[in-house]
Amino acid sequence: MRDDLPVPVISARNDVRIRVRAAALNHLDLFVIEGLPGVKITPPWIMGCDATGVVEEVGPDVRTVSVGDVVTINPGLSDRTCAYCRDGEHSLCVNYRVLGEHVPGTIAELIVLPAWNVRTIPASIDPAVAAAFPLATLTAWRMLHTRARVRAGERVLIWGIGGGVAIAALQICKQVGTEVWVTSSSPAKLERARALGADHVLDSREDVAALVRAATGKAGVDIVVDNVGEATWERSLRALGKRGRLVTCGGTSGPMLKTDVRRLFWNQWDILGSTMGNDEEFDAVVRELRAGRLVPPVDSVFPIEEGRRAFERLAVADQFGKVVISVNPDA
Numbered sequence: 001m002r003d004d005l006p007v008p009v010i011s012a013r014n015d016v017r018i019r020v021r022a023a024a025l026n027h028l029d030l031f032v033i034e035g036l037p038g039v040k041i042t043p044p045w046i047m048g049c050d051a052t053g054v055v056e057e058v059g060p061d062v063r064t065v066s067v068g069d070v071v072t073i074n075p076g077l078s079d080r081t082c083a084y085c086r087d088g089e090h091s092l093c094v095n096y097r098v099l100g101e102h103v104p105g106t107i108a109e110l111i112v113l114p115a116w117n118v119r120t121i122p123a124s125i126d127p128a129v130a131a132a133f134p135l136a137t138l139t140a141w142r143m144l145h146t147r148a149r150v151r152a153g154e155r156v157l158i159w160g161i162g163g164g165v166a167i168a169a170l171q172i173c174k175q176v177g178t179e180v181w182v183t184s185s186s187p188a189k190l191e192r193a194r195a196l197g198a199d200h201v202l203d204s205r206e207d208v209a210a211l212v213r214a215a216t217g218k219a220g221v222d223i224v225v226d227n228v229g230e231a232t233w234e235r236s237l238r239a240l241g242k243r244g245r246l247v248t249c250g251g252t253s254g255p256m257l258k259t260d261v262r263r264l265f266w267n268q269w270d271i272l273g274s275t276m277g278n279d280e281e282f283d284a285v286v287r288e289l290r291a292g293r294l295v296p297p298v299d300s301v302f303p304i305e306e307g308r309r310a311f312e313r314l315a316v317a318d319q320f321g322k323v324v325i326s327v328n329p330d331a
């Protein structure tokens, strides 16, 4: 333990202290490094939203996990008292905070979280997989199931396959039984996506919308998953069929988007924002992990001493799947 950071202690009766086995990176970590409006980071700052570990200590009110349990965590903290929380919509909490962004994160030996953010998982799950799992899978699950209400037989376009949310979206869509188009500028990533069940793969530099419309008899797709933003929005809308739903959890290429309101109302589109997930959705994805049905691909694992290399790997966007930092694999 470095002596310039205090050991986190249990401060609430419902807290759980976890010895971290592995943590995973998300694009959000790069945003935090670059600086986010309204988010003040004071170094030394602990990065990271995702983690898996072993419960080391529990507060007196904790009933759902015990010392020694292997766990996964929900990276979103909610106050449990506001109107949205009382309605079960924890990721809409007026005091919502994300680990590594608003509060110290998970790339640490020890973390303390409320028990409602912690779920047990089988000890046999590879720590890299368990660390790679929560944020991307939870986010994609809410986007597709809760917000876009994906159904079997529908057509879905997913931009930028290779990122964690896009891959989880592909896995969820194939689980539901949809026809999926994915895009990337990397032939190697498109090949990997095919192996995960993508029905159609497209070079993202091409006119993806025209290709999708040609392949669907001009009907377009039912759902577009667009987390790229400025670089893809116009093509996303052209690829979207009547009654289509466009769902987004961010815009990695830029935030300001242009939409023709005439096409929006005429085609009766839904433009859906989504972020993270609530307890019910977290329980749903953890069930999938426990059953081995949604297993995130791991791109690479770096020991914590080489943490900088993990961030560099993420920054060049060559990864397919999650970049993981091994903290204490023997915990």
Ligand SMILES: [Zn+2]
Pocket (backbone or CB within 6 Å): 078, 079, 080, 081, 082, 083, 084, 085, 086, 092, 093, 094, 095
């Ligand atoms: Zn709340």
